[in-house]
Amino acid sequence: MALLSVENLTVAFPGRRGSVNAIEDVSLSISPGEILGMVGESGAGKSMTGAAIIGLIEPPGRIVKGGILLEGQRIDTLRPEEMRRIRGRRIGAIFQDPLTSLNPVLTVGEQLIETIQTHLRLSKAEARERAIDWLRRVGIPAPEARIDTYPHQYSGGMRQRVVIALALCAEPRLVIADEPTTALDVSVQAQIIALLRKLARETGVAVILVTHDMGVIAETADRVAVMYAGRIVEVGPVAEVLTAPRHPYTRGLMASIPRIGARPDVLPQIEGAMPRPDARPGGCAFAPRCPHRMDICGHTRPDLNGGATLSVACHLTEEVPA
Ligand code: SF4
Ligand code: MG
Numbered sequence: 001m002a003l004l005s006v007e008n009l010t011v012a013f014p015g016r017r018g019s020v021n022a023i024e025d026v027s028l029s030i031s032p033g034e035i036l037g038m039v040g041e042s043g044a045g046k047s048m049t050g051a052a053i054i055g056l057i058e059p060p061g062r063i064v065k066g067g068i069l070l071e072g073q074r075i076d077t078l079r080p081e082e083m084r085r086i087r088g089r090r091i092g093a094i095f096q097d098p099l100t101s102l103n104p105v106l107t108v109g110e111q112l113i114e115t116i117q118t119h120l121r122l123s124k125a126e127a128r129e130r131a132i133d134w135l136r137r138v139g140i141p142a143p144e145a146r147i148d149t150y151p152h153q154y155s156g157g158m159r160q161r162v163v164i165a166l167a168l169c170a171e172p173r174l175v176i177a178d179e180p181t182t183a184l185d186v187s188v189q190a191q192i193i194a195l196l197r198k199l200a201r202e203t204g205v206a207v208i209l210v211t212h213d214m215g216v217i218a219e220t221a222d223r224v225a226v227m228y229a230g231r232i233v234e235v236g237p238v239a240e241v242l243t244a245p246r247h248p249y250t251r252g253l254m255a256s257i258p259r260i261g262a263r264p265d266v267l268p269q270i271e272g273a274m275p276r277p278d279a280r281p282g283g284c285a286f287a288p289r290c291p292h293r294m295d296i297c298g299h300t301r302p303d304l305n306g307g308a309t310l311s312v313a314c315h316l317t318e319e320v321p322a
Pocket of ligand 2: 042043046047
């Protein structure tokens with residue numbers, strides 16, 4: 001059974017001329033220990049998908065269609081306090097800016113110990129031991145001493161290591177990491193990515209890694225889902241998608257992002273810009289920018305079709321080998 005499965009998820013916001021879908025019919029699943037990358041330009045819906053999974057869609061946005069199952073349990077319909085329990089205990093989160101995830105007036109140790117004691121039945125002394133152990137595992141030097149210091153006494157990279165410890169210390173089954181390295185220096189980014197990968201292997205936690213950076217995906221993920229204009233347009237094993245991208249948008253992404261640290265918010269290889277959610281064309285949303293568009297693309301939206309492992313939403317590739 002999939003650890004998490006998202007089915008036809010659609011999130012809408014009220015717009016000036018009616019409801020606007022931020023993401024549409026997003027379906028994905030992830031297995032224990034797997035790292036699923038979600039990649040695409042800013043505004044493609046990657047963060048929105050992550051926020052929906054952890055129950056943090058800002059009202060008036062709401063899920064209007066589809067569902068989210070964690071270990072077979074429907075979680076998108078839970079009450080806020082039930083969802084709060086799941087967040088932290090079964091789903092952890094790592095965001096771009098470590099400062100927003102850490103409380104500046106509490107020591108790193110106080111934050112770790114509180115999280116551990118909230119979710120696991122451990123004494124204060126046991127929780128402190130566990131906290132020190134986590135600081136060691138994420139590569140904080142001299143954790144016995146550093147545990148009693150404050151977040152501002154850490155460098156950006158060390159703070160993000162603390163955030164990772166905080167996300168994992170309650171032993172969640174799934175972690176949503178949204179641009180976890182974007183705010184960091186390039187040299188530090190690679191270390192944090194390597195750390196995430198190592199911890200996923202060691203603990204069996206599944207990771208949904210949201211990033212605009214194909215380089216980060218290449219280094220970290222097992223599978224990748226490419227998002228464009230609120231939909232998944234291609235999903236498959238990283239090695240396959242990177243070496244033989246099938247969707248014209250994925251091909252453009254690949255051409256523009258060869259390494260970690262690039263900022264491909266614009267894609268020089270693809271003319272034009274991604275349409276805003278309230279201005280998406282009928283048919284394929286990528287058609288205005290697509291060098292391969294055909295008549296059908298202007299009026300018929302391509303479904304995500306494919307075999308057991310790889311799927312593509314493009315009229316060019318209706319027949320994808322399984
Ligand atoms: Fe291009 Fe048509 Fe495929 Fe869309 S469906 S990506 S317009 S070929
Ligand atoms: Mg984002």
